[in-house]
Amino acid sequence: MEAIFSRPKAMSSTITHYCPGCTHGIIHRLIGELLDEYNLKEKTVGVAPVGCAVLAYNYLDVDFIEAAHGRAPAVATGVKRGRPDLFVFTYQGDGDLASIGMGEIIHAANRGEKISVVFVNNAIYGMTGGQMAPTTLPQQVTSTCPQGRDVQTAGFPIRMAELLSSLQTDSFIARVSSHSPRNVIEAKKVLKRAFGYQVSGRCFTLVEFLSTCPTNWGLPPKKATEWLEQNMIPYYPLGIFKTPEEGKVK
Amino acid sequence: MAKKLMKGCEALGEAAIQAGCLHFFGYPITPQTEVPEYLSRRLPEVGGVYVQAESEVAASNMIYGCAAAGVRVFTSSSSPGISLMAEAVSYMAGSQLPVVIVNIVRGGPGLGGILPAQSDYWQATRGIGHGDFRVIVLAPSTVQEAADLMIEAFDLADQYRNPVMIIGDGIIGQMMEPVEFKKREKKQLPEKIWAASGAKGRAANKIHSLFLDPVKLEQHNIFLKKKYDEVEKNEQRFELYNTEKPYDLLIVAYGTMARICKTSIALLQEENISIGLARPISLYPYPYKAIQEAARKAKQVLVVELSMGQMIDDVRLAVEGQRPVHFYGRSGGMVPSPEEVCRELKRILAQKT
Ligand SMILES: Cc1ncc(C[n+]2csc(CCOP(=O)(O)OP(=O)(O)O)c2C)c(N)n1
Numbered sequence: 001m002e003a004i005f006s007r008p009k010a011m012s013s014t015i016t017h018y019c020p021g022c023t024h025g026i027i028h029r030l031i032g033e034l035l036d037e038y039n040l041k042e043k044t045v046g047v048a049p050v051g052c053a054v055l056a057y058n059y060l061d062v063d064f065i066e067a068a069h070g071r072a073p074a075v076a077t078g079v080k081r082g083r084p085d086l087f088v089f090t091y092q093g094d095g096d097l098a099s100i101g102m103g104e105i106i107h108a109a110n111r112g113e114k115i116s117v118v119f120v121n122n123a124i125y126g127m128t129g130g131q132m133a134p135t136t137l138p139q140q141v142t143s144t145c146p147q148g149r150d151v152q153t154a155g156f157p158i159r160m161a162e163l164l165s166s167l168q169t170d171s172f173i174a175r176v177s178s179h180s181p182r183n184v185i186e187a188k189k190v191l192k193r194a195f196g197y198q199v200s201g202r203c204f205t206l207v208e209f210l211s212t213c214p215t216n217w218g219l220p221p222k223k224a225t226e227w228l229e230q231n232m233i234p235y236y237p238l239g240i241f242k243t244p245e246e247g248k249v250k
Numbered sequence: 251m252a253k254k255l256m257k258g259c260e261a262l263g264e265a266a267i268q269a270g271c272l273h274f275f276g277y278p279i280t281p282q283t284e285v286p287e288y289l290s291r292r293l294p295e296v297g298g299v300y301v302q303a304e305s306e307v308a309a310s311n312m313i314y315g316c317a318a319a320g321v322r323v324f325t326s327s328s329s330p331g332i333s334l335m336a337e338a339v340s341y342m343a344g345s346q347l348p349v350v351i352v353n354i355v356r357g358g359p360g361l362g363g364i365l366p367a368q369s370d371y372w373q374a375t376r377g378i379g380h381g382d383f384r385v386i387v388l389a390p391s392t393v394q395e396a397a398d399l400m401i402e403a404f405d406l407a408d409q410y411r412n413p414v415m416i417i418g419d420g421i422i423g424q425m426m427e428p429v430e431f432k433k434r435e436k437k438q439l440p441e442k443i444w445a446a447s448g449a450k451g452r453a454a455n456k457i458h459s460l461f462l463d464p465v466k467l468e469q470h471n472i473f474l475k476k477k478y479d480e481v482e483k484n485e486q487r488f489e490l491y492n493t494e495k496p497y498d499l500l501i502v503a504y505g506t507m508a509r510i511c512k513t514s515i516a517l518l519q520e521e522n523i524s525i526g527l528a529r530p531i532s533l534y535p536y537p538y539k540a541i542q543e544a545a546r547k548a549k550q551v552l553v554v555e556l557s558m559g560q561m562i563d564d565v566r567l568a569v570e571g572q573r574p575v576h577f578y579g580r581s582g583g584m585v586p587s588p589e590e591v592c593r594e595l596k597r598i599l600a601q602k603t
């Protein structure tokens with residue numbers, strides 16, 4: 001019988017620890033499929049974050065380094081500068097990348113490190129049990145903003161894709177979503193383009209994925225998907241923000 | 251290679267290149283900025299990579315990544331910068347990565363000053379960051395020794411899969427002295443089969459310090475402890491000076507301070523006062539036994555440091571209360587003259603014991 005659907009070679013058979021309805025697993029799968037499609041399994045080094053995806057190194061069957069919280073872009077810089085022949089990507093949450101690791105991501109992008117960043121924005125700190133993230137929406141309730149995010153004291157959520165696309169250095173920056181099959185298909189195309197730029201040694205690449213956290217949003221999976229669509233997408237518009245060919249496009 | 255007049259910082263940079271380390275990530279800070287300056291010029295000439303990081307936090311995490319990929323790498327900084335590196339040092343020790351870190355110590359705490367000090371002894375010898383781990387720490391007292399130890403540091407790092415720190419002070423970093431990079435035999439070192447360098451024809455390697463299962467984390471800690479036991483058994487380095495003939499008092503000092511004390515000892519020699527010196531070269535592993543034996547031959551011990559008294563803790567551990575242990579130190583960038591140390595020695599010797 002012909003197999004029409006199977007696990008990508010770049011993924012291990014380990015069962016993930018992600019909650020039901022969490023889209024971290026879908027994003028892992030897209031990475032696995034693309035590593036297969038580009039035939040990169042044997043020349044890839046992934047850098048895992050501190051966050052719910054800390055154990056990504058167990059789920060993707062490629063060489064991996066587990067970084068300190070927020071430092072993945074610096075770790076990836078070290079790998080890529082040491083071994084420019086390798087395909088190097090980081091996988092980071094919004095607390096990891098946009099809060100504690102803000103300095104590392106901006107400077108890696110600004111130096112034009114030839115790495116790929118998979119940025120998973122679920123508007124919350126998942127791993128530590130649902131605290132406010134720099135991406136938490138105005139009025140969104142979390143365990144550390146029980147009255148809802150007050151923009152007077154916490155500021156507005158940071159749009160990382162827009163912020164990074166304002167840098168002059170060449171890069172590919174996009175935002176996609178993982179909440180529906182249509183969006184996942186589109187996300188894969190965008191991530192494929194991003195990985196392609198690294199394969200050809202072109203530029204820094206970052207794809208921001210809007211992602212669900214049903215557990216800490218306090219919503220059942222289907223409701224979480226709807227909440228993402230109704231609340232996150234209006235604040236975090238999807239699209240391509242910057243390409244090495246056209247510069248800033250959005 | 252012929253002898254060349256070099257600043258300590260430049261000699262450290264050149265020694266790294268001679269050791270086959272062609273990757274450097276760092277951030278400027280006085281009094282070690284000559285290291286990144288030298289390497290930003292020199293590394294491109296030899297096909298190496300120099301990256302100026304956005305901070306010491308980033309620089310230390312860059313060496314984490316580079317070392318994890320199996321590449322020889324080092325960074326250099328001074329006290330406030332080393333504090334920022336504490337996080338990555340802990341991760342690198344936990345995931346057993348070979349890196350070399352230079353600390354050209356300046357006075358503290360806080361922003362402190364920029365002049366020579368030895369006030370980071372505790373930080374360096376007690377692991378630097380969080381967790382149960384050790385960093386091998388080597389303390390040169392001349393520019394030549396700095397270059398020699400730097401080259402050795404890379405081999406030690408590879409051999410034990412552990413961070414190694416070269417600790418100096420502003421005098422070692424800034425002083426110009428003749429240096430010779432001798433041809434040396436290449437050490438047989440284990441292949442880096444553990445590196446995250448692309449899983450070609452093998453199972454994927456995972457570099458991590460996370461062990462959620464307490465049984466596994468304890469096993470990991472026991473494994474690391476065994477490694478440190480080996481380091482303590484094999485890698486103690488020290489110099490004994492003027493200890494062949496009987497001496498009344500033993501000085502224990504390291505780095506620049508030991509060098510000043512040698513002059514004090516020579517000055518007192520002219521007055522027929524005999525003083526011995528024990529100079530730890532490896533601050534971790536600390537040469538406890540050598541210090542103890544040298545101390546037993548004296549009536550009393552004087553620890554001299556460019557700090558308010560940090561290494562004295564280890565000297566006391568070595569001496570185990572068998573001899574009185576005195577302390578003399580200057581801090582904040584103040585460096586005592588040989589005569590000043592002589593005065594202190596005479597004062598102690600004049601006391602009734
Ligand atoms: C230095 C440091 N500070 C804090 C933490 C605790 N911590 C672990 S994960 C995390 C937040 C993770 O949130 P995010 O990056 O959004 O990832 P998610 O779990 O949502 O995928 C925090 C604060 C840590 N591990 N290290």
Ligand code: SF4
Nearest residue numbers: 018019022052126213
């Ligand atoms: S806590 Fe949230 S982000 Fe983490 S696995 Fe569960 S649903 Fe996903």
Ligand SMILES: [Mg+2]
Nearest residue numbers: 093094124126
């Ligand atoms: Mg998050």
